Amino acid sequence: MKRKVTPETDDRRVVIYARKSKITHKGDSIANQEEYCKDYARLHLNLSEDYEFEVYEDEGKSGFYSDRPDFQRMIHDVERRKIKAIVCYKLDRISRKMSDLTNMIDFLNKYDCALLISSNNLNTKDNNSKMMIQMLGMIAEFERDIITERIQDNLEELAKDGRWMGGIPPTGFTTERSKTGRGKSKNAFTYLVPIPEERALVEHVFEVFLETRSYNQTAQRLNEEGYRTKMNADFTTLAVKDLISNPVYCIADEYSYNYFLDENCNMYGDKEEYDGFHGISVYNRTTQTKEESDDSTFLNPEFSRYTIRKEKDEWIVAVGKHEGFILSTRWVAAQKLKDDIADKYNRPHRATNALLAGIIYCPLCGKKLSVISESNRYTHGKPRFKYACPNAVRKGACTYQAVRGVELDEYVVSELAKLKEEDNQYVKLIKAEAKKFKASDKNEQDILTLKKDIEKLEQDIMLQVKNLRDVSDALRPYVQADMDNMAKEIADKKKKLQKLDAIEKQRSDQYSDLSKTLEIAMNFERMTKDEDPEVIVSIIRSIVERIIVTQEGKDSNVHLFLKGQPGENYDDFFADSDTLIDAESRSDELCDSEGCRKLYPHFCRSAIKS
Structure with a gap:
């Protein structure tokens, strides 16, 4: 007689997942989603009312x-x-990314866990439902892309009412909610x-800022006077800068309207609406983005968050509902x-017109050299004037000898x-580097091929969907x-396409920078001829990364590190912070011009006899 086998009881739980997106501020509430799901689960999984x-x-x-x-x-x-x-409740509550959805279904199947979608009456334990879930997943990802495109339109709608978009209110404000209309028109x-x-x-x-003309001095005075930030912390230069930069405090009037218009901002509303009482509201000022790391997986996702400040020509400027604090003339x-x-850092030293301040460094301790004026000489x-190491001038902790400024400026120019x-080697080098970053036909072809492959796979999936009806x-x-294999292949190709697009964008930016x-x-002499020192400083900084002057006896060797050169390395020029090397012994190691040319991809000339 055979022994009767009693099936094991599955005591695992039935759970509900609900999500509401912050992107659209639309959709069914969390509570409503939960109620729909509970009713559906009780009916289709034969659960008790008190489950x-x-x-x-x-x-x-x-x-x-x-x-x-x-x-x-x-x-x-x-x-x-x-x-x-x-x-x-809906499939897009679980995921709007096709690759994650596919991985999740495989993961649930591995652990014998069902996924039920109440609004579409779908269950991954049923083969027909699997096909529908694949289709709905593709639609959800497509809808997500559409939502992203609609954000600009939503921002313009927000601008109509001058409403606050959310988040921590700025210093000086709290938030309140207002309701208008009745019934379906309630807002x-x-x-x-x-x-x-x-x-x-x-x-x-x-x-204080307009008086001191300094972030640092403003922060110091505020802290000395006992003021605290909204988060009850000491004021820092960054906190002062963020507060000063916020347009929310500016009174909306004709003057501020013209300012933002001149800054190429997108102006919402007529000039007459800028009434001199309400404040400015700016939308699309920043954007937050997330980048998935190469090691990220569905089960252990890894993302990096970035906040990007947008250019003013992307801002949407409108009159807010709030009261402005600062006169437009003072805010501007x-x-x-x-x-x-x-x-400031693109300006020469006021007393001397020093052209290299801020880009010339001490080879012994790595500090930026200061400008020391010699009055009436x-x-x-x-x-x-002289370029001197601040550690040598103030603390006596560095033995670096000051460099004659006028002669050095003239030599560098x-x-x-x-x-x-x-026959200039640097120009040849830059041309060679630019050629590397110029868009290649192969890269463009790879992008085009991937796009065609994805389109073909999506068409094949649609065809298989039709075949399922009769198979x-x-x-x-x-x-x-x-279909599952094709969906995975699409996800892989989209990931490759995303990387190729990023590489192409980076390549294009680098090519543009090198071209400039x-x-x-090629035109340095013409561009700087008869120009004011301010202009010359800006042009020098656009091409010179940094300058290091090493000393050998009475000779000084000028090392110009120019932008766009690969493999630039300054480490060998600098002594360890704990051990300052005597200038004379240091120069024996590094100041041979021929040796320097071999070690570093820049030009190096012996010059400036003392």
Whole structure:
């Protein structure tokens, strides 16, 4: 007599996954998704009315990325064999990325876990549902791309009402929600409301900044006066700069309208709407992006986040609902001062017109050399000065001897003027480098081939979908497997295409930069002739990476490191920070011009006799 086998009880849980995206601010709420899923699961999985579902939910997370906290927690619970079925309201709540969706279905099959989609009545345990899930996954990814394209339109809609987009409100404001209309036409939006105490702080920051004309001095005074940031921290130069740069404080009037218009911003609304009371709202000022690392997997995703500040010609400027704090004339003055500070490093030393300040370094300790003026003394009709190491001047911790400034400036300018000569090695090098980065026919062909392959595979999948209608049950698994393989192949090719596009963009940018450098190299003398020192400084900095002057007895050797040269390495010029090497012994190692030419891909000339 055969022994009766009793099937083991599957005590794994049925769970619900719900997600709401922060991108569109639309879609069914988390609570509604949960209720739909519970009703569906009770009906189709024969669960009791009092069955307790565990709920995983990610609110404010994009479905395109798999690094959602509760999603990853759920996936790892599947791996630990705690879950036998996942119920979701719509497929795009689980994922909007086709490759992740395909990997997830394979993963769930491996652990005998079903995925149920309530709104489409789909179950991955059923072969017909698998085919539909593949199709819906492709549609979800396509919809995600469409959503991205619609963001600009959504921003313009936000601009109509001057509403706050969300996030931590800036210093000086809190947020409130306002509701308008009734029934289906009911609408709610968030707007900024002033906080009187913080408003006074913002006004004081602008006052101090315009007075001191310095981020650092502004931060120091605010801290000395006992002020704290909105996050209850000390003020830093970055905190001051961020506050000064924010257009939200600027009063919207004709003056500010003309300023943003001159800055090529996208202006929303007529000039008459800039009423002199409300503040400015700027949309599309920054964007956040995520980049998946090469080691990232569906089960262990790795992403890097970036916040990119957009150019002003991409901004959308409108009148906000909030009250402005700072007169437009003062806010614009602060922006111009901010620009002046940014340009400071492209300006020569005021007293001496030193051209190389900021790009010349001490070979012993690596510090930037300071400009030391020699009052009422002149060389070649120019104010005399020296480039000196600050560690030597102030602390006596460095033995580097100061370099004559006027002579060095003139020598560097004369050497850069020689770059146009036909046999110049640097120009040949830049041309060779530019040629490397010029778009190749092979790269373009690879991109075109990948796009055609993806299009062909997508057409083949559509064809197989039609075949499934008539295919026999015996052949159905093979057709489904073929579709799965094609979906994976599409995902792989899209990843390769994305990398090729990134390489092509980088190649194009590098080629453009090298072309500009080459143009300056070939026309340096013409571009700097009879120009003001400010212009010459800017041109020099566009082509010179840094300058190091090493010393050998009474001779100085000038090492010009020019932009665009591969393999530039400054390490061998600098002593260890713990051990400062005597200048004379250091020069014995490094200052032989021929040896330097062999070691470093730059030109090096002995010059400037003391």
